[in-house]
Amino acid sequence: MTSPPKPSAASEARGRPWGSTxxxxxxxxxxxxxxxxxxxxxxxxxxxxxxxxxGTSGLQ
Known part of the structure; x- marks a missing residue:
C-alpha cells in the first residue's frame, strides 16, 4: 500500500494564512x-x- 503524497509548501501555507501576516x-x-x-x-x-x-553626564 502506498502512502498519500505529501502536500506542497504552497498548499501548507494556504492552510495557515495568519502566521506570516x-x-x-x-x-x-x-x-x-x-x-x-x-x-x-x-x-x-x-x-x-x-x-x-x-548635566549631560548625569542624564546619560
Missing part, C-alpha cells in the same frame, strides 16, 4: 515603538535635565 505586522510595529520611545526620550531629556539640575 502576524510576523509581518509585528516587525514594523516593534520598530515603530522603539523609534517612538527614542524620540520621546530625546525630546524630554533637556527638560528633565533642567528640572533635576543635572
Amino acid at each position: 502576524v510576523v509581518l505586522g509585528a516587525a514594523p510595529l516593534g520598530f515603530f515603538l522603539g523609534s517612538l520611545d527614542a524620540l520621546i526620550v530625546t525630546v524630554a531629556l533637556p527638560d528633565i535635565g533642567r528640572s533635576l539640575g543635572g
